[in-house]
Amino acid sequence: MIANVQRESRLGAPRLAPCRPRFKRLESDEPPAKCLRLSETPPDSGLLPSPGSPHPPTPHSGTPQHQGPTCLGNYLLLPAGDREHVSRALNLHTGEELQCKVFSLKHYQKQIEAYVQLPCHPNITGVVEVIQGESKVYVFFEKDYGDMHSYVRSCKRLGEEEAAKLFKQIISAVSHCHQHAVVLGDLKLRKFVFSDKERTRLRVESLEDSHIMKGDDDALSDKHGCPAYVSPEILNTTGTYSGRSADVWSLGVMLFTLLVGRYPFHDADPSTLFSKIRRGQYCIPDHISPKARCLIRSLLRKEPSERLTAEEILLHPWFEAASQPGYADPNTSSTDQLVPDIPQNYDDIDSFFC
Known part of the structure; x- marks a missing residue:
């Protein structure tokens, strides 16, 4: 108590x-x-x-x-x-x-x-x-100093060195939760906020809609969340799904968005958006490095059991490689690479399910 x-x-x-x-x-x-x-x-x-x-x-x-x-x-x-x-x-x-x-x-x-x-x-x-x-x-x-969604919109997209430093903190938080039987659910960039004015330290803003698991059983039936981040198995099943694996899919969407500046699956029409997610087909731009591509594809897998766990993500070689000077320096001048605004009611995925 x-x-x-x-x-x-x-x-x-x-x-x-x-x-x-x-x-x-x-x-x-x-x-x-x-x-x-x-x-x-x-x-x-x-x-x-x-x-x-x-x-x-x-x-x-x-x-x-x-x-x-x-x-x-x-x-x-x-x-x-x-x-x-x-x-x-x-x-x-x-x-x-x-x-x-x-x-x-x-x-x-x-x-x-x-x-x-x-x-x-x-x-x-x-x-x-x-x-x-x-x-x-x-x-x-x-207190916080703004959220990641707004930051990525203002930057258009992040270079791989900065993205790796921030994404590793995101993974560290999610891994910590998973290790202690907490599934975050509704994972998205907006859920992470900066702890410092320099915007170098991140933390999860809220745990109020998370799920506390019993032991290793992470089966969930809840279907609330942001449509752009929802995993295929949530759309395709009427029963339960793995909460941890669904979190990892959302992490894949977040990483893609950090590096590309837009969602891997995006459409103003919910039905079309969900159709794209169910197919699991997306295109990674050429400027993304091979190791970053590898990590994205290891997270955005249609089959939940094939995705990396949060603990395994922390061991991926991209984090170390991206810290090397000159590893990747993408051109961020393109004006069409913005994280899009979402209608106010878009954060409630429940209205899109029968």
């Missing part, structure tokens, strides 16, 4: 299992105290995805959102632009900025269970503090 954890420092502590967030209890949280001396706050557009970008549905969608600055314990909660269900949280004593999500008291332990179960990892967002009120729970997370 998360309520039994003891208060301890998050910063500078050894990353041992499991992570232990600070836990506090409020006498009342209806409503949070309004900070009357602040009438408005400056937008923080540098930390947010571009307007109109899709966002994954969250399990606490019914929670009323803060319309203005409010005070909660030691924190000042500020609106986070168009970032639904997320508030910026400023520590009034230290000045530290965090992110706050609000959950119902009845369901919050289930929704943050994966955070509690997973040992700490530098590429996975951790819970910093939990403040429990009478009917709501306020969960505080580390």
Whole structure:
């Protein structure tokens, strides 16, 4: 139970299992105290995805959102632009900025269970503090500096050296989750955010829609996710599928997108898109190096059992080769190599299944 954890420092502590967030209890949280001396706050557009970008549905969608600055314990909660269900949280004593999500008291332990179960990892967002009120729970997370989807769109595509450094962090996070019986599901570039202003360190932004497995059994029947990243077996089966293998397919889509600047399977019409995914046919541009091609093809295999595991991906020679100076230096000047915008309702694949 998360309520039994003891208060301890998050910063500078050894990353041992499991992570232990600070836990506090409020006498009342209806409503949070309004900070009357602040009438408005400056937008923080540098930390947010571009307007109109899709966002994954969250399990606490019914929670009323803060319309203005409010005070909660030691924190000042500020609106986070168009970032639904997320508030910026400023520590009034230290000045530290965090992110706050609000959950119902009845369901919050289930929704943050994966955070509690997973040992700490530098590429996975951790819970910093939990403040429990009478009917709501306020969960505080580390601040981020933008997501990978927006970054790739702004860069058009990444060179292989930079892509290898970032993708290895993505794989490290997914491998850590898989080793500890957590299947992420709904994997996509937008799910990974930067931990630093320089945009060199990545981490998983959210574990709320992940699945906790029992032992080695990773059979899933859930069909929620982003259409561009969904695996063929999810489209082709009415029963269960391997959650870990489906994650690996999504990783293949992510790697292709990093290096090429567009999805391997893309179409505005869902039926046509799913038809392309079922066939599993895609074209890798000539500028992609042989080792990167090899890795992409090892991930985007129609047969789930033929895909590499997350642990095996980390051993692929592309990572070492791409770190060598001059290994690959693709021309990124093409203006048609942009990660496309997706309609707002495109993040809910459930509407595309019968």
